[in-house]
Amino acid sequence: MSGVLHLVGTGPGDPDLLTLKAARIISRADILAYPVGSETSLARAIAAPHIRPGTEEMPIVIPMRRERGPAQAVYDGAAEAIAAELGMGLSVAYLCEGDPLFYGSAMYLLDRLGDRYPVKIVPGVTSLTAAAAAIARPLAARNDVLKVLPAPLPDAMLAAELAPAGSVAIIKLGSHFDRVRDLLVALGLAEGAMVVIHASTGHEKVLPLLAMPAGERPYFAIILVYKGGEGWTGGHG
Amino acid sequence: MSGVLHLVGTGPGDPDLLTLKAARIISRADILAYPVGSETSLARAIAAPHIRPGTEEMPIVIPMRRERGPAQAVYDGAAEAIAAELGMGLSVAYLCEGDPLFYGSAMYLLDRLGDRYPVKIVPGVTSLTAAAAAIARPLAARNDVLKVLPAPLPDAMLAAELAPAGSVAIIKLGSHFDRVRDLLVALGLAEGAMVVIHASTGHEKVLPLLAMPAGERPYFAIILVYKGGEGWTGGHG
Numbered sequence: 271m272s273g274v275l276h277l278v279g280t281g282p283g284d285p286d287l288l289t290l291k292a293a294r295i296i297s298r299a300d301i302l303a304y305p306v307g308s309e310t311s312l313a314r315a316i317a318a319p320h321i322r323p324g325t326e327e328m329p330i331v332i333p334m335r336r337e338r339g340p341a342q343a344v345y346d347g348a349a350e351a352i353a354a355e356l357g358m359g360l361s362v363a364y365l366c367e368g369d370p371l372f373y374g375s376a377m378y379l380l381d382r383l384g385d386r387y388p389v390k391i392v393p394g395v396t397s398l399t400a401a402a403a404a405i406a407r408p409l410a411a412r413n414d415v416l417k418v419l420p421a422p423l424p425d426a427m428l429a430a431e432l433a434p435a436g437s438v439a440i441i442k443l444g445s446h447f448d449r450v451r452d453l454l455v456a457l458g459l460a461e462g463a464m465v466v467i468h469a470s471t472g473h474e475k476v477l478p479l480l481a482m483p484a485g486e487r488p489y490f491a492i493i494l495v496y497k498g499g500e501g502w503t504g505g506h507g
Numbered sequence: 508m509s510g511v512l513h514l515v516g517t518g519p520g521d522p523d524l525l526t527l528k529a530a531r532i533i534s535r536a537d538i539l540a541y542p543v544g545s546e547t548s549l550a551r552a553i554a555a556p557h558i559r560p561g562t563e564e565m566p567i568v569i570p571m572r573r574e575r576g577p578a579q580a581v582y583d584g585a586a587e588a589i590a591a592e593l594g595m596g597l598s599v600a601y602l603c604e605g606d607p608l609f610y611g612s613a614m615y616l617l618d619r620l621g622d623r624y625p626v627k628i629v630p631g632v633t634s635l636t637a638a639a640a641a642i643a644r645p646l647a648a649r650n651d652v653l654k655v656l657p658a659p660l661p662d663a664m665l666a667a668e669l670a671p672a673g674s675v676a677i678i679k680l681g682s683h684f685d686r687v688r689d690l691l692v693a694l695g696l697a698e699g700a701m702v703v704i705h706a707s708t709g710h711e712k713v714l715p716l717l718a719m720p721a722g723e724r725p726y727f728a729i730i731l732v733y734k735g736g737e738g739w740t741g742g743h744g
Contacts, residue, residue: 369636373651402609413660417653431671470630
């Protein structure tokens with residue numbers, strides 16, 4: 271009997287936004303795996319209060335590079351290490367910020383292990399709805415179209431998607447921040463757009479896009495653009 | 508000192524997908540308010556294990572009609588009833604399925620009370636990521652565009668949004684189910700599209716769109732369409 275791999279969303283950052291299910295799985299897992307960026311793992315920090323003392327941990331150090339090769343090689347190795355544990359009948363919980371299937375790294379393990387071992391997925395609160403909560407404005411309402419646009423996409427593609435009415439969230443900003451801001455200004459969409467940084471955490475910061483200091487390039491930021499439509503009519507937030 | 512209105516997302520249906528924060532706020536609230544559709548309230552059912560015996564409850568019966576007037580009149584009345592409690596310094600938790608600001612009814616209270624009373628928002632797991640979890644396929648990956656399209660939108664608008672590559676979730680199906688299926692067939696997108704009904708609940712059902720029995724018109728359904736792009740490459744799910 272092989273063990274189960276749980277892909278566990280730990281939510282946007284506030285440890286209180288962990289689900290009851292995630293907390294229970296974390297507290298019972300034989301092995302906890304999680305990606306580590308530069309130094310720390312946000313997902314591990316969120317899970318910390320629920321980790322049984324003595325639980326085996328498997329930090330997966332992801333090289334932060336533009337090319338995909340190095341990171342994919344790390345996931346190859348991690349998948350084999352996890353497979354070895356599952357093969358011995360041990361359960362593994364792989365922790366990821368937000369939701370495992372919403373732009374998450376969990377898909378790299380699902381891709382490598384999903385056909386060979388039982389995999390269960392625990393959805394989590396995304397930074398998307400946490401950002402909407404931070405500005406107290408509906409993310410989308412009634413028959414609004416809602417779009418999530420990754421900032422690395424080319425300007426022409428972003429502009430085309432931004433043209434119709436609706437609600438838009440732009441993610442993965444980082445070094446693309448200035449370019450995206452310039453694009454929104456050029457399209458007449460910067461006014462009213464909001465930036466939410468580190469939504470739901472102690473470092474949460476909310477400000478209008480046009481008030482964002484030049485040169486700041488926050489990675490954990492989302493720009494929310496609301497283009498009317500038939501949704502929100504309130505003046506609040 | 509007026510009380511605080513908490514707009515609380517209770518997640519997609521599985522009571523275990525409630526957040527720790529939502530559970531705590533529910534257990535401490537002076538008054539619990541929640542929308543009631545035909546007979547029962549899913550949000551209330553999810554919250555049930557955490558409700559203190561004797562907690563005052565305020566079910567808000569929403570007329571299920573196509574016109575907006577009757578429902579909006581009910582929210583007017585509900586907002587005044589909630590305002591009266593807040594004015595006496597009592598705390599009110601308004602429960603909503605999924606996330607309060609993701610196509611939720613909470614915006615109607617935010618709109619009416621947000622400028623007059625302190626409002627706090629507790630984001631929740633949406634049916635969107637719960638549906639992706641049910642089919643064990645990424646909702647969106649890497650630089651995919653992700654779109655949420657409400658089914659009541661006209662065919663031409665849906666078709667325009669479905670044209671580019673990316674990942675699409677179609678919500679609010681109900682009586683629009685057959686029309687949307689026909690549209691997806693006409694656009695060559697029905698193959699590979701999945702239907703998830705009552706994601707995360709005991710009634711969860713997952714099936715390919717083309718295997719969906721004619722005449723079934725589930726309201727709590729989502730159609731997930733994946734149009735390639737540079738995201739998911741796995742064969743799993």
